[in-house]
Amino acid sequence: MLPLALSIGDPSGIGPEIILKAWLERRRHELPPFYLLGDPAFVSARARSLGLDVPIAETEPEQAVVGFATHLPISPLDNRLTDNPGHAETVNAAGVIEAVSRAVDDTMQMRSAAVVTAPIAKKPLYDAGFRYPGHTEFLGHLAVEITGAPAKPVMMLAGPELRTIPVTVHEPLATVPSTLTRELVEETARIAARDLRERFGIAAPRLAIAGLNPHAGEGGAMGTEDNDIIAPAIQALQAEGIDAFGPLPADTMFHARARQGYDAALCMYHDQALIPVKTVAFDETVNVTLGLPFIRTSPDHGTAFDIASKGIARADSMIAAIRLARELANNAGGVR
Ligand SMILES: NC(=O)C1=CN([C@@H]2O[C@H](COP(=O)(O)OP(=O)(O)OC[C@H]3O[C@@H](n4cnc5c(N)ncnc54)[C@H](O)[C@@H]3O)[C@@H](O)[C@H]2O)C=CC1
Numbered sequence: 132m133l134p135l136a137l138s139i140g141d142p143s144g145i146g147p148e149i150i151l152k153a154w155l156e157r158r159r160h161e162l163p164p165f166y167l168l169g170d171p172a173f174v175s176a177r178a179r180s181l182g183l184d185v186p187i188a189e190t191e192p193e194q195a196v197v198g199f200a201t202h203l204p205i206s207p208l209d210n211r212l213t214d215n216p217g218h219a220e221t222v223n224a225a226g227v228i229e230a231v232s233r234a235v236d237d238t239m240q241m242r243s244a245a246v247v248t249a250p251i252a253k254k255p256l257y258d259a260g261f262r263y264p265g266h267t268e269f270l271g272h273l274a275v276e277i278t279g280a281p282a283k284p285v286m287m288l289a290g291p292e293l294r295t296i297p298v299t300v301h302e303p304l305a306t307v308p309s310t311l312t313r314e315l316v317e318e319t320a321r322i323a324a325r326d327l328r329e330r331f332g333i334a335a336p337r338l339a340i341a342g343l344n345p346h347a348g349e350g351g352a353m354g355t356e357d358n359d360i361i362a363p364a365i366q367a368l369q370a371e372g373i374d375a376f377g378p379l380p381a382d383t384m385f386h387a388r389a390r391q392g393y394d395a396a397l398c399m400y401h402d403q404a405l406i407p408v409k410t411v412a413f414d415e416t417v418n419v420t421l422g423l424p425f426i427r428t429s430p431d432h433g434t435a436f437d438i439a440s441k442g443i444a445r446a447d448s449m450i451a452a453i454r455l456a457r458e459l460a461n462n463a464g465g466v467r
């Protein structure tokens with residue numbers, strides 16, 4: 132069995148802490164072996180300052196499974212990381228990006244089974260010249276760079292009771308309507324249906340498609356995108372045999388009874404998708420990227436700078452992300 136590759140995320144946030152805590156919880160949660168792409172000196176210092184007794188060892192990915200029971204394996208980054216909890220440092224951008232790239236490379240080279248990313252703050256990366264809105268888009272870029280084949284990454288938030296998929300992802304609200312096209316809705320739904328079938332083992336995924344406007348447009352009186360873009364996309368998907376339905380008024384599609392009627396909800400913008408799923412299960416939900424030639428999961432939360440290095444960060448979502456990555460890798464035919 133291959134280990135999972137974990138990227139350290141923003142060193143100023145809670146990423147390092149929840150990874151250390153996940154390792155300490157490895158037996159209780161029966162976690163599969165993983166290794167961290169990080170700076171060993173930084174990780175040791177953070178563990179000490181948090182009072183967490185985590186032995187670490189510099190390890191090649193190939194050796195990570197062997198020592199996982201006794202220490203946290205770390206595959207060292209070329210870039211050093213600066214320790215300044217709660218304050219994003221642009222100087223750390225190179226190491227943060229290297230960790231993600233190396234985790235992807237290890238996975239594509241079959242040195243690891245899947246990528247699990249700790250949260251990154253976007254702004255310090257942008258300030259350092261990073262051109263991608265977030266992991267999701269960067270992972271799509273890496274996939275294309277490595278394979279030479281087109282890849283369309285699709286974000287899905289997967290919780291115990293609800294899965295949601297934003298069709299537009301890191302898009303300012305003001306430009307959502309002009310970004311939303313029939314093609315984008317269809318492409319996102321096709322990838323979601325395929326990956327829910329092939330990766331999650333759902334034979335005939337039911338996709339509930341949200342409208343964009345109040346009351347899904349109220350027959351065109353409260354906005355035209357629902358009738359002009361979303362409804363024709365749903366008809367095309369249905370004609371292909373995909374069990375898609377809507378456009379549904381978004382305010383009434385997430386309550387407990389409504390959730391029984393679908394396997395995933397396609398939402399038209401970031402907060403339409405992320406507010407319901409984080410409200411229902413903030414600690415257990417996992418961010419999964421669909422549409423890639425490798426598996427990637429992440430906690431649903433961000434860097435939580437307000438509590439960085441205070442010792443109170445919960446590792447539940449990171450633990451759920453590790454467990455889901457292993458499950459998806461197992462579903463991928465046992466190759467990994
Ligand atoms: N996958 C990723 O890389 C993600 C990164 N982010 C980034 O994180 C940064 C901060 O984002 P926010 O909107 O403030 O969201 P956040 O999730 O970092 O924090 C929101 C609130 O939840 C609390 N919280 C979050 N995770 C927690 C945990 N594990 N245990 C206990 N409390 C927790 C925080 O203390 C804060 O009060 C942004 O720069 C954003 O870009 C946000 C979401 C995902």
Ligand SMILES: NCC(=O)COP(=O)(O)O
Nearest residue numbers: 265266267268405418429
């Ligand atoms: N709010 C979700 C989020 O920002 C995560 O994005 P990504 O970095 O996983 O693309």
